[in-house]
Amino acid sequence: MPSLEDELFPSTPGKFKIDRGHRQFQRCFASTSTMFLWALFLIALTASYLSFQSFVHSGNRYLTASWGGIHWEKQIRNSAHIQRPAGMSVLVTGAAGFVGSHVSLALKKRGDGVVGLDNFNNYYDPSLKKARESLLNRQGILVVEGDLNDAALLAKLFDVVAFTHVLHLAAQAGVRYAMENPGSYVHSNVAGLVSLLEICKSADPQPAIVWASSSSVYGLNENAPFSESDRTDRPASLYAATKKAGEEITHTYNHIYGLSITGLRFFTVYGPWGRPDMAYFSFTKNILQGKTITIYRGKNKADLARDFTYIDDIVKGCLGSLDTSGESTGSGGKKRGPAPYRNFNLGNTSPVKVPTLVNILEKHLRMKAKRKIVEMPGNGDVPFTHANISLAQREFGYKPTTDLQTGLKKFVRWYLSYYGYNPKDVQ
Numbered sequence: 001m002p003s004l005e006d007e008l009f010p011s012t013p014g015k016f017k018i019d020r021g022h023r024q025f026q027r028c029f030a031s032t033s034t035m036f037l038w039a040l041f042l043i044a045l046t047a048s049y050l051s052f053q054s055f056v057h058s059g060n061r062y063l064t065a066s067w068g069g070i071h072w073e074k075q076i077r078n079s080a081h082i083q084r085p086a087g088m089s090v091l092v093t094g095a096a097g098f099v100g101s102h103v104s105l106a107l108k109k110r111g112d113g114v115v116g117l118d119n120f121n122n123y124y125d126p127s128l129k130k131a132r133e134s135l136l137n138r139q140g141i142l143v144v145e146g147d148l149n150d151a152a153l154l155a156k157l158f159d160v161v162a163f164t165h166v167l168h169l170a171a172q173a174g175v176r177y178a179m180e181n182p183g184s185y186v187h188s189n190v191a192g193l194v195s196l197l198e199i200c201k202s203a204d205p206q207p208a209i210v211w212a213s214s215s216s217v218y219g220l221n222e223n224a225p226f227s228e229s230d231r232t233d234r235p236a237s238l239y240a241a242t243k244k245a246g247e248e249i250t251h252t253y254n255h256i257y258g259l260s261i262t263g264l265r266f267f268t269v270y271g272p273w274g275r276p277d278m279a280y281f282s283f284t285k286n287i288l289q290g291k292t293i294t295i296y297r298g299k300n301k302a303d304l305a306r307d308f309t310y311i312d313d314i315v316k317g318c319l320g321s322l323d324t325s326g327e328s329t330g331s332g333g334k335k336r337g338p339a340p341y342r343n344f345n346l347g348n349t350s351p352v353k354v355p356t357l358v359n360i361l362e363k364h365l366r367m368k369a370k371r372k373i374v375e376m377p378g379n380g381d382v383p384f385t386h387a388n389i390s391l392a393q394r395e396f397g398y399k400p401t402t403d404l405q406t407g408l409k410k411f412v413r414w415y416l417s418y419y420g421y422n423p424k425d426v427q
C-alpha cells in the first residue's frame with residue numbers, strides 16, 4: 001500500500017492499478033488525512049509563534065526592567081532593615097520628592113527601615129530628584145525607580161519585604177498645572193493610588209498607610225480656620241478633585257479590606273530641597289535673575305494668602321502619624337475587623353499674604369523684586385488657606401515651630417549654596 005506521502009506526491013504517476021470504488025475511497029481518505037496534517041501543521045505553527053511572542057515579551061521585561069534579581073533583592077532588604085526596637089519598615093513612595101526625601105532621612109536616622117520608590121518624572125528638573133536620591137543613598141536608603149502603576153514591581157517589593165507601613169507621597173502635585181496636563185493627575189493620584197492600595201490590601205500582613213492629601217480639598221470653603229469636619233465637596237481645581245477622590249478611595253479600602261488609613265492635608269509646604277514649581281522657589285530664582293515675578297491678586301484687589309508650613313514641621317507630622325497609625329486588620333484581601341481611618345490638617349496656623357512672602361524673600365536675598373500684580377486667573381487657585389491643627393495636636397502632639405521668616409531664611413541659604421551662588425554677593 002502506498003504511503004500517504006506517495007499518495008500526495010506520487011513519484012511515478014499511474015504506478016498503481018486500483019479499481020474506481022477503491023480509488024474514490026482512497027481519494028477521500030487522502031484528502032481527510034491531508035486536511036488533518038495541515039491542521040496539525042497550522043496548530044504547531046501558531047503554538048510556536050505564541051511561545052516566541054511570550055519569550056520576546058518576558059525577555060524584554062528582563063532586559064529593560066531596572067529591578068529584579070538576587071542582588072537587587074538583597075539591596076532592598078538591607079535598605080528595609082530595622083535598627084531599633086519596635087521600629088518600622090516603611091515603603092516611601094515619592095522618596096526622591098521634596099517631602100519624601102526629608103521624611104525618609106528622618107525615619108532612617110531614628111532606626112527605621114526605609115525603601116523608596118520614585119518614577120523620577122520630568123514635571124520639574126529630575127536632576128534635583130537625583131540629587132535628593134544621592135543624599136538618601138549615602139544614608140543607606142535605596143530608591144527604586146518605578147511607577148505606582150507597575151503592579152508587578154509593587155508586588156515584588158512586598159514579596160521581598162513585609163512592610164509595616166507605607167508612606168505614600170508620590171503624586172502629581174501643583175494646582176495650576178492640572179489645566180495643562182489633566183491626564184497626569186488621573187494617572188498618579190487616582191490610578192496610581194488604586195494600584196498601590198490593591199497591593200497593600202492583598203499583602204499579608206497588610207501595612208498601615210499614611211498618605212499625602214492636600215489643603216486644596218477645602219476648595220471654596222469659607223470657614224476659617226479650616227477644620228477636618230468642614231465641607232470638602234467643592235474643589236476648585238482638578239488637582240484638588242483628585243486629592244479629594246483619594247480620600248474617598250482610601251475610605252473604601254479601609255471599609256472593605258481593613259486597611260489602616262491616615263490622610264494628611266498638607267498646607268503649602270516649603271523649605272530647603274523644595275519644589276521648583278512652587279511660588280516661593282520660582283520667585284527666588286526670578287528675583288536673583290532680575291526677572292519680573294507675577295503676583296496674583298483676588299477679587300476686590302484682595303491679596304491671596306497661604307498657611308505656609310515649614311518642611312521640618314511637616315516631617316514631625318508625618319512621623320507622628322506613622323507612630324499612631326494603628327494596625328491594618330485584614331490580610332490577604334480579607335478584612336478581620338475595623339481599622340483606623342483618619343484625616344489631619346498639617347499646617348502652620350498663621351496665613352501670610354503672598355506680597356509679604358515676597359518682602360521676606362527680598363530681605364533675605366537683599367534684592368528688590370520686579371513685581372507685576374495681576375488678577376487671579378480662573379486656574380484653580382483659592383483666595384486663602386488657614387489650618388486648624390487641633391486634631392493633629394491632640395492625636396500626636398503636632399506643633400509647628402517655624403515661622404515664615406525663619407523658614408525662608410533657611411530656604412534661601414540652601415538655594416544659594418545648591419545653585420552655586422556666593423551668598424556674600426547676594427546677602
Ligand SMILES: O=C(O)[C@H]1O[C@H](OP(=O)(O)OP(=O)(O)OC[C@H]2O[C@@H](n3ccc(=O)[nH]c3=O)[C@H](O)[C@@H]2O)[C@H](O)[C@@H](O)[C@@H]1O
Pocket residue numbers: 173174175213214215216217266267268269277278279280294295296297304305306354381
Ligand atoms: O497646600 C496645598 O495643598 C498645596 O500647596 C501648594 O499649592 P499652592 O498653595 O498653590 O502653592 P504655590 O504654587 O506655591 O502658590 C502659593 C501662592 O502664590 C500664588 N502665586 C503662585 C505663582 C505665581 O506665579 N504667582 C503667585 O502669586 C498662588 O496664587 C498662591 O496663592 C502645592 O503646590 C500643592 O501641591 C499643595 O497641595
